[in-house]
Amino acid sequence: MRIAFYGSSLLSSYWNGAATYYRGLLRDLAARGHQVTFYEPDAFDRQKHRDIEPPEWAEVRVYEATESAMRAVVAEAARADVVVKASGVGVFDDALIEGVMKAARPDAIRIFWDVDAPATLAEITPAPDHALRRTLPSLDLVLTYGGGPPVIAAYEGLGARRCIPIYNALDPETHHPVPSDLRFAGDLNFLANRLPDREARVEEFFIKAAAHLPDRAFLLGGNGWHDKPMPSNIRQIGHVGTRDHNAFNTSCLAVLNVARDSMAAVGYSPATRVFEAAGAGACLITDAWVGLELFLKEGEEVLVARDGADVAEHVRSLTPERAKAIGEAARARILAEHTYARRGAEVDILLKREAERVRARGIAA
Structure with missing residues (x-):
């Protein structure tokens, strides 16, 4: 499947603790045949502090942190089979969640992927008109990198159809024993x-x-x-x-x-x-x-x-x-x-099941 992933940064861990998580999961999904495009804003000096260059397993689109550039990458969501908006992009978060889900094709799988669920829930729970909260009922999945039963109950209580934790994990190719320094x-x-x-x-x-x-x-x-x-x-x-x-x-x-x-x-x-x-x-x-x-x-x-x-x-x-x-x-x-190969397998199964459900929904309509 073609995955359009709108997140904070794949290339830099600078003020961006989610980088390792994104890399481990998306690299494994690419190995399973998915085509990943990662959209990240040029913000917070992250491009000056890259840990990696664009990898062979994902296309990385770095866009200017301007409204016009944001609108241009939002439009590209229409090309994807799976559209993912992650939490904590840091610029235009509200416009991104509404924009990419609106731009997504009717047969696309829509996902909000929360890498800081407690903070997100604290923000949206008291705010019925919050952009994410308004969008939740139209999403196919909410995935979180942690939180367990309390987070699942909270998201589904706010209207999410389904919330599933996809926990952090290990990529043994990048994190492994080395000599001391x-x-x-x-x-x-x-x-x-x-x-x-x-x-x-x-x-x-x-x-x-x-x-x-x-x-x-x-x-x-x-x-x-x-x-x-x-x-x-x-x-x-x-x-x-x-x-x-x-x-x-x-x-x-x-x-x-x-x-x-x-x-x-x-x-x-x-x-x-x-x-x-x-x-x-x-x-x-x-x-x-x-x-x-x-x-x-x-x-x-x-x-x-x-x-x-x-x-x-x-x-x-x-x-x-x-x-x-x-x-x-x-x-x-x-x-x-607890490796990213295991987590990637979980997500791969979820995507295939959701694709079947979306197809069935289209036939029924």
Whole structure:
């Protein structure tokens, strides 16, 4: 099928945590014979911070962040068998969801793909006239990268015909064990951009943990932290491109994951970092959230912390031998159950079933 996918960016992970998710899924769908065109705006300096060049498995259309350019790419939705509008494009989101679904052919499959369901739902639930909310009943599918039963119930309660989580996963060709790199040496490494609904949890799980262990080395990667007061044992390195994520994850004793407030509250929302760390065979310490057991087993494949003191105790007591065993167990579990090949197979089946339903609808009409 010809898939027109309107998202934030396939080429850059700069202020764009969904990049790895898009790449893993769309690459697998292309391998299954689908023709993917990804439309991304030239916005937020992402084109200046590309992690990859346009891949052979997708056509990437970068358009100017202007209304006229947006309207031009919206019109191209009419060529596709599957039209996807993702959340968080960042420019013209309302116009895009209404425009591409209006431009789509009657026999096309219409999908809203939410990569931040808690935030989206918080925005549209109190707003009956929101563009996305008005569009929901006309869509064939809402797909989300997490959220589980609470998100499914919320979307279907707002009029979505069907909501299905397609969780984050691992692409073993891009995230895998590599030799350690002195640039990323540390006892606990943490990679995250500074966002308002994560900052308090970062203070608790990372900054307080570092304060508890002044003799241990903490490494922080990501944008926006330059003016945040921190203990002297935290070293900041700014944006880390995806090509360096493997080394970032393998060059330390353990890697930390901290969910944003909304993700932690909803649960069932494993971050991309969880799968990247596991794919590299890193020992992961994560904050606690409902649904974690669907992906990793506490104490054997992942270490779980309820606060900064727990994180500090994990780091203090962790030996290199145990860290290695946990990392290897996590990698085996994720490779067996949570790869993008598995997620791509799920989506491929969904698309084929929806195509049959749309055809039947056309015959009946």
